[in-house]
Amino acid sequence: MKLLVAIILTALLSFVCGLYLPWWSIAIAAFISVLVIPLRGGKAFLAGFSGVFILWAFLAWWIDVKNEHVLSKKIAEIFPLGGSSFALIIVTAFIGALVGGFAAMSAGFLRRK
Numbered sequence: 001m002k003l004l005v006a007i008i009l010t011a012l013l014s015f016v017c018g019l020y021l022p023w024w025s026i027a028i029a030a031f032i033s034v035l036v037i038p039l040r041g042g043k044a045f046l047a048g049f050s051g052v053f054i055l056w057a058f059l060a061w062w063i064d065v066k067n068e069h070v071l072s073k074k075i076a077e078i079f080p081l082g083g084s085s086f087a088l089i090i091v092t093a094f095i096g097a098l099v100g101g102f103a104a105m106s107a108g109f110l111r112r113k
Helices: 002-020 025-036 041-066 070-078 085-112
Strands: none
Touching: 002 025, 002 041, 002 085, 025 041, 025 085, 041 070, 041 085, 070 085
């Protein structure tokens, strides 16, 4: 139950921080969420990773739908993704999720001491 609450809190804090702060504020949000809801290393990483992955995948998909896949297809052609906008969304979400996961895991290790 704590894991699910931490995932939701990470996603909400990341969204709010993303409105006013730079993209890397997701790390601060994931860090704070695991400080508030204490989790250990692996579960903390999973909470930060999942929360940011779900949020960034949804936001990237929403932006992609709004501009009718124009920009994502052009960017996906630059990278070796075969022009797939879906693959670009997954890669984008994965990179953000790694940042959130490692920040949350850092908070989990900090609470341990």
